[in-house]
Amino acid sequence: MNVLTDNWSTYWHGFLGTLWLTLVSAALALALGVVVAGFRVSPVRPLRAFGTGWVTVLRNTPLTLLFFIVVLGLPRFDITLPFFTFAVLALGCYTSAFVCETLRSGVNTVPTGQGEAARSLGLTFAQTLGLVILPQAYRSVVAPLGSVMIALAKNTAIAGSFSVVELLGTYRTINELGYGIVWTFVWIALGYLILTLAISALFNLLERRVAVSR
């Protein structure tokens, strides 16, 4: 029972690692996801092809394999980065494919007349998307986007196997000190729960805000 109190600092650092990894990867995934979703609905064929390729490759590759490709592959091209950055790249790119598809399904809920009206006023494609389509798509993507972010938070656990300090990886240290494996994992699970419930709460709040805005 005293696993937690004895190893508070290990757990705490692990938790902060997971939190930080989640936040930075989420920022990257959202930014990339918006851009790639824009590519996928754009009138320019090469951009659409790139977007489709991006989603197809990243969504269909096991995340662990992606970690191997980034951590072992990039150094071959003389790209050496901290393990944390590698992990953010793998997680961010992987999750961006899911963010993209979520946004695209939201874009499809906006009536085509909205885009036609915007274009007929002389707004460019980027303006139409950014000012008219995405703000309206936002309402229908908040809930599924929350699920994507929760999946991301849990996926950060893989980074522990690639020398990044995060919550799941703390079990090795604690286990070596001779603590019971069951309780070690109970506290780890609780740590993830705190994070994922916080994300749920955040997205519930966002959902309620878009609901009252009209």
Added chain:
Amino acid sequence: MAGPPTGRPAGEPLIELRGVNKHFGQLHVLQDIDLTVGRGEVVVVIGPSGSGKSTLCRAINRLETVESGSILIEGQPLPAEGKGLAKLRAEVGMVFQSFNLFAHKTVLQNVTLAQIKVRRRGKAEAEAKGRRLLERVGLAEQAAKYPAQLSGGQQQRVAIARALAMDPKALLFDEPTSALDPEMINEVLEVMRSLAAEGMTMVVVTHEMGFARSAANRVVFMADGRIVEDRVPEEFFANPRSERARDFLSKILKH
């Protein structure tokens, strides 16, 4: 083909379609369309549903692409997708059957968005102009509301104000009153009549024969993707030349 325009004389060509063709799958929806709209002219396009009149209207600002032929605005061919096309669309306003007001913006924001983002006007200037235009269509009090809070007729009048805010050279109306309850049709037609009287160049796809008679310089009758007649309204309604037009008019004008 067309007789001398009624009322004011037609200016130089503003919109020209030359040999325009388009298919939707097997359906040849526009067949060798030639049409010239002069500056200040009001051309009403009528015809049975499926005759291609909406497609014709939408092709003029390239919401529909065409397969062959050319469309010219002020003598310049329509640019392909991109900045050039966006610039041209800002000059040619469009009013839709389903209004298409931006659902997430207030009425005032609807009429200022493109002024600010496309015409690069300052917010105060755009709002002043927006309020003037809302006043003109009789909706100054509704500026802060969202489109969903307005009736169909009010929404369509906002849509007209939104198009006018860009100071367009021409306005395209794609069945502007077809989605409206009967008692709201007149408030929209009134606004359109006043625009016509002021010399706005207009292409109007409609089933409102009263509007065609009173406001149009020319009536273009389409059937099966072709322009069958292109004449002055009095002549067309009194004495349609084609069997197709006689048949159409007998069906809609029998009461």
